[in-house]
Amino acid sequence: SQKIEQNSEALNIQEGKTATLTCNYTNYSPAYLQWYRQDPGRGPVFLLLIRENEKEKRKERLKVTFDTTLKQSLFHITASQPADSATYLCAPNTGGFKTIFGAGTRLFVKA
Amino acid sequence: EAGVTQSPTHLIKTRGQQATLRCSPISGHTSVYWYQQALGLGLQFLLWYDEGEERNRGNFPPRFSGRQFPNYSSELNVNALELEDSALYLCASSSVLFGPGTRLTVL
Numbered sequence: 001s002q003k004i005e006q007n008s009e010a011l012n013i014q015e016g017k018t019a020t021l022t023c024n025y026t027n028y029s030p031a032y033l034q035w036y037r038q039d040p041g042r043g044p045v046f047l048l049l050i051r052e053n054e055k056e057k058r059k060e061r062l063k064v065t066f067d068t069t070l071k072q073s074l075f076h077i078t079a080s081q082p083a084d085s086a087t088y089l090c091a092p093n094t095g096g097f098k099t100i101f102g103a104g105t106r107l108f109v110k111a
Numbered sequence: 112e113a114g115v116t117q118s119p120t121h122l123i124k125t126r127g128q129q130a131t132l133r134c135s136p137i138s139g140h141t142s143v144y145w146y147q148q149a150l151g152l153g154l155q156f157l158l159w160y161d162e163g164e165e166r167n168r169g170n171f172p173p174r175f176s177g178r179q180f181p182n183y184s185s186e187l188n189v190n191a192l193e194l195e196d197s198a199l200y201l202c203a204s205s206s207v208l209f210g211p212g213t214r215l216t217v218l
Contacts, residue, residue: 004153034206034207041199041212041214042211042212043115043201043203043209043210043211043212044154044201044209045209046206046207046208046209049207089153089154091206093206097159097166097167098144098156098159098167098169099144099156099203099206100156101146101153101154102153103151103152103153104153
């Protein structure tokens with residue numbers, strides 16, 4: 001069955017450093033992959049979408065890579081700030097009617 | 112333009128009761144997707160409505176049901192509530208537009 005793995009342990013980093021989050025998937029071939037931010041008790045907020053034929057996508061301090069051979073996406077936040085503290089969800093999508101989400105990685109950025 | 116809206120924000124029920132949650136999609140969107148997110152877990156797909164019809168449902172028992180109205184708003188009904196139904200219920204009108212969620216607590 002389709003499986004999505006994100007670091008289950010929280011990631012703690014110092015302000016100003018680069019945070020790198022990992023998303024691995026197995027048993028399917030997504031056409032694209034989405035990353036979301038979720039704050040406690042709130043709905044996910046869409047951040048970035050990267051397609052299978054794109055190696056890298058950037059948006060301001062965010063960078064996403066997509067390696068279809070490794071079946072992996074990396075999500076980077078450069079010059080991290082305490083306001084970046086949240087849970088980040090990945091969602092590799094085959095383009096079907098529903099989006100399947102990973103459980104998310106909690107990021108804490110210390111001032 | 113208003114985003115996806117959900118009501119109520121919080122809902123407290125006791126075991127065995129019924130809960131009704133509401134969602135209004137973005138204007139012009141005809142689909143509503145419902146997800147359940149139990150504490151510390153990922154989003155689990157519940158139901159998909161489009162053009163007033165249930166198009167697909169996730170691996171949840173029949174006591175989770177709903178409907179979509181002609182104005183494309185949607186209701187999620189959970190009957191015979193169990194303690195493990197306590198969760199954040201999210202609706203979305205696309206894969207990128209989520210509502211703020213309804214926190215359901217079953218005592």
